[in-house]
Amino acid sequence: MTILELLEIKHPIFLAPMAGVSTPELAAEVSNQGALGSLGLGANTSSAAKELILKTQALTEKPFQVNFFCHQSESLNPDIAQQWIEYIAPHFEKFGTTPPTQLNCIYPSFLDSDDFLNIVLETQPKAVSFHFGIPHPHQIKALKDEGIITMVSATNLIEAQQIEAAGIDLIIAQGIEAGGHRGIFNQHFDAAIKTLDLVQLISKHCTTPVIAAGGIMNGEQAKQMLKAGASAVQLGTAFVQCKSSSANAAYRKALFNQNITQISASLSGRPARGLIGTWHTEIDRPNRPNVPAYPYTYDLAKQLMAIANQQHDFSYGAFWAGSNVAQIRELEAADLVNQLVLEIKSN
Ligand SMILES: Cc1cc2nc3c(=O)[nH]c(=O)nc-3n(C[C@H](O)[C@H](O)[C@H](O)COP(=O)(O)O)c2cc1C
Numbered sequence: 506m507t508i509l510e511l512l513e514i515k516h517p518i519f520l521a522p523m524a525g526v527s528t529p530e531l532a533a534e535v536s537n538q539g540a541l542g543s544l545g546l547g548a549n550t551s552s553a554a555k556e557l558i559l560k561t562q563a564l565t566e567k568p569f570q571v572n573f574f575c576h577q578s579e580s581l582n583p584d585i586a587q588q589w590i591e592y593i594a595p596h597f598e599k600f601g602t603t604p605p606t607q608l609n610c611i612y613p614s615f616l617d618s619d620d621f622l623n624i625v626l627e628t629q630p631k632a633v634s635f636h637f638g639i640p641h642p643h644q645i646k647a648l649k650d651e652g653i654i655t656m657v658s659a660t661n662l663i664e665a666q667q668i669e670a671a672g673i674d675l676i677i678a679q680g681i682e683a684g685g686h687r688g689i690f691n692q693h694f695d696a697a698i699k700t701l702d703l704v705q706l707i708s709k710h711c712t713t714p715v716i717a718a719g720g721i722m723n724g725e726q727a728k729q730m731l732k733a734g735a736s737a738v739q740l741g742t743a744f745v746q747c748k749s750s751s752a753n754a755a756y757r758k759a760l761f762n763q764n765i766t767q768i769s770a771s772l773s774g775r776p777a778r779g780l781i782g783t784w785h786t787e788i789d790r791p792n793r794p795n796v797p798a799y800p801y802t803y804d805l806a807k808q809l810m811a812i813a814n815q816q817h818d819f820s821y822g823a824f825w826a827g828s829n830v831a832q833i834r835e836l837e838a839a840d841l842v843n844q845l846v847l848e849i850k851s852n
Contacts, residue, residue: 508675508714508736512631512654513568515539516846517731520838521718521741522572522634523685523750524548525823529557530749533564534838539846541737542567547574547636548612551620558628568631570656573615575638576775577690579798581608586801588794593805596783596821600812608801615640626651632675634658636688637775639671656716658688661696665707665715676713677739678703682720684742684827686777687768692799695776701733708734722832724848731849740845742827747838755819763824764831772823774802780824 509517520535522545532542544561546554554571561569590604597604615621615635622644625633632654639657640648648655649672656675659665665676667690679688680700689695698706700719707715717730718739727738745752746760763780770776771784774796784806796802806823813821836844 511674512541514541516842517735517737517849518727518842518845519543519570519716519718519737519739520744521685521739522546522570522636523741523745523825524572524574526745526750526752526825528749528751529561529564531744531747531838532561532569533567534747534749535744535842536565536567536569538839538842539567540842541632542569543634544569544571546571546621547615550612551624554621555624555628558624558630562628562630570632570634570654571625571630572634572636573621574612575615575635575640575657576799577638578610578614578617581610581798581801585795586797589797589802590805592794593788593809596788596809597812600816600818602812604805605808608797608804611800611804611807614638615644619644622647625653629653632656634677636686638690639668639673642671645671645673658718659707660687660689660703661698662706662710664688664690665711665713669711669713673713675716675736676707676711677716677718678707678735680704680717680719682778682828683718684745684766684778684830685825686773686775689776692770692775701729704730704733704735720827720829722827722829722834724845724851726829727845727849741825742830743833743841744838745826746833746835747841749838753814753822755814755822756824759819759822759824760826760830760833761835766826766828766830770796770802772803772806774799777823777825778827780822780826780830782822782824783820 518540524545536542634656717735
């Protein structure tokens with residue numbers, strides 16, 4: 506069975522799930538065009554996740570994927586947290602305020618309970634994908650028993666082999682060019698492999714179909730991935746500018762005006778690629794202390810971003826973007842899908 510038959514889609518194009526940017530409207534627009542829409546639900550509560558899935562199902566009868574975070578939950582080291590709060594304090598003071606005295610775990614992992622699993626089983630989206638790790642065996646079995654397609658991001662061959670051994674249906678090969686968080690299982694070890702090389706590597710050593718993600722902005726790049734062994738391509742950055750995404754005005758403007766991205770763990774506690782801002786220029790200095798565990802670090806960053814935004818300083822924004830952001834085009838989601846299809850078909 507081809508991947509198009511498996512997912513019941515017309516085109517080998519996936520909208521990347523993007524927590525903070527995904528909306529039911531964007532997902533439905535992509536799915537209605539015959540590609541695979543998606544919802545990044547990792548930062549939601551289970552009841553909000555359920556509402557978003559139901560809303561998407563009301564907007565499209567076509568398949569889409571939902572996405573959750575499968576990180577190993579870490580406890581917060583109080584000394585590291587305290588040092589970090591003190592290190593970031595001058596940035597709060599710049600806006601006439603003080604940092605919080607403690608950091609909270611702002612969202613749980615899919616692994617921590619079966620709350621998200623139960624929502625997925627109840628609402629039955631076509632596919633579910635995971636970032637930062639693999640669900641528990643009983644969770645994979647429950648999804649498979651319902652015929653829900655499973656996918657997990659891999660950034661190196663070892664992760665891909667673990668995904669295959671767990672019986673997951675599709676491997677998302679996330680290359681170093683990708684915008685947003687690196688899907689690495691262990692944030693301290695990153696092979697930093699380019700998308701094209703990763704697709705070739707995983708296709709050679711695994712039998713599970715591979716989806717290419719990272720730095721794909723047009724049909725020409727998509728075609729290269731498909732030729733290298735990918736069964737489909739997944740694009741994130743290219744879709745952030747669409748009207749139906751929930752990106753704010755400052756983020757949209759920055760996508761077209763700034764060309765340079767960098768990876769930093771200072772925003773959330775895990776490495777993620779985004780447009781260069783104050784996090785990269787002022788916070789990631791050689792004397793920077795260790796960041797607290799993910800997602801505790803993100804609690805502080807989100808509070809700082811909110812205060813900075815209120816005072817019209819957008820340089821602290823989490824403007825996630827892939828390294829090919831300079832090739833971004835102003836196109837609505839349906840037009841972007843159609844354009845990619847045309848470009849993939851052209852010689
Ligand atoms: C704004 C943004 C948010 C993202 N959020 C998620 C997420 O919630 N879950 C996930 O699996 N991947 C997430 N990613 C990573 C994408 O799945 C994908 O790997 C990446 O967008 C591909 O690279 P590109 O942005 O160059 O197309 C995000 C990417 C972006 C740009």
